[in-house]
Amino acid sequence: MITDTTNGKFQNTDDKKLSDRITLKLLDGGLSETAADSRKVFQSAYVTDTRLMGVLGMRICWHLPDNLHYKYQYQFFYFDAEEYGFDRYESGLSPICCRDYHQDPSVVREYASSMFGGLGARKREIDEKQAIYILQRYAAFNRAHGIPMPSPSEEYAGLLDKECSLSGEEKRRLWEIVCVKVRSPYEAANYFLMRSFGKDFDAAGLLAAEDVNCDLFPELTRCTLCRNASKPDGDPELLALGDVRLTCESLVESGDAYYIAVSRIRVNGLKVIEARPVSLSKITPAEAAMILSRSEYVSNYTVKGPKEVINRFISPMLVDSIISKYDENTLFAIYKSNNDHVNSRVYRLDNDLIGACYLTESGYFIVFSGTASGIEYMEKSIEDSPLGYFLEPYGKFEFHENIMWEFISGGYDDLAEFLYDMDYFDDDDDE
DSSP, X not given: OEEEOOOXXXXXXXXXXXXXXXXXXXXXXXXXXXXXGSOOEEEEEEEESOGGGTEEEEEEEEEOTTOSSOOEEEXXXXXXXXXXXXXXXXXXXXXXXXXXXXXXXXXXXXHHHHHXXXXXXXXXXXXXXXHXXXXXXXXXXXXXXXXXXXXXXXXXXXXXXXXXXXXXXXXXXXXXXXXXXXXXXXHHHHHHHHHHHTXXXXXXXXXBOTTOOSOSOTTSOSOEEEEEEXXXXXXGGGGGGTEEEEEEXXXXXXXXXXXXXXXXXXXXXXXXXXXXXXXXEEEOHHHHHHHHOOOEEEEEEXXXXXHHHHHHHTGGGGTTEEEEEETTEEEEEEEXXXXXXXXXXXXXXXXXXXXXXXXXXXXEEXXXXXXXXXXXXXXXXXXXXXXXXXXXXXXXXXXXSOOXXXXXXXXXXXXXXXXXXXXXXXXXXXX
């Protein structure tokens, strides 16, 4: 069941909120300087180019001329186009600001990474009007669907009250900013199906001709596209000509239900010009798991120093990451810096994940990935950084199934104990 190949970005991991752990000064009623005490002058803003993935991140910096020391406010917004609307909000004060967001103070970049690190995004500069329009659009989504605004809403309430509208041309330009440029028929089909199954017809329509039906399977509720395999009709070399017919077999998930949806997509000039459903079949979770199953590569280390050392030296690996707590253990999920995985004949939702590191209370640092290249990348990152000095290799495994999520969700912090409890070792392994 397993192959044993053993040879004899800044985070603190306590239970406090991220915003309580970084040196960026927080907005708090007890502070002598707050954004509420000062005039606000727009300084800069950017948005992620991830609208075709169904989400957006946005950062705004305001100059606070009436403050003596903390003269800049940073606001971070997270928007979901399918279900949650204006979903997350964080803010902080800083004495430093740069007009070019590439030169943001390191703590601000780290803060942004905690909010947007898993999006695989490029940051695109926007002006004040565009930023307010985006915020108001998603706030309207919340109101229409009865979704509460993130707290503290008083920090951005003034932006919601501003009059702001865009012309048709301004809206078109903003769509170009928040959407990546599609490069192939496969990528066009994958994004179109992703938005179609998510019932995000505004974005699906951007990828299609005006007369194309974007709701291919109206009998389904909102779905997540887990996998899509596109097969070109006829000679695959026709792809290079920009006019191709694809048969797409999509594995989608809605709640706890899984379906195989087959559709026919025609792409011309990187635009979907025809789309029609062919068949829809419900499958079991076990069948879906088999389709999505892949090998899992695991490298286990013991920690030779205090956990604070790991937290300090792991930060270079965390530029594009999401950090989660499981009791006293910490999971660092590390993502690719782009969404190029969508530009593939076979798309998988999880192909944007390089791998993850799991720091346990009992003193283990477990690195794992679904690809050999992913585990090699993370092992080399450890070896080439001071982090490697504090980690002792303890074991390497290749599993022929996904086991790490079961390990983490089961509350274990010792991989060997988990493997023995789950009978992953054959009896012969004990001899």
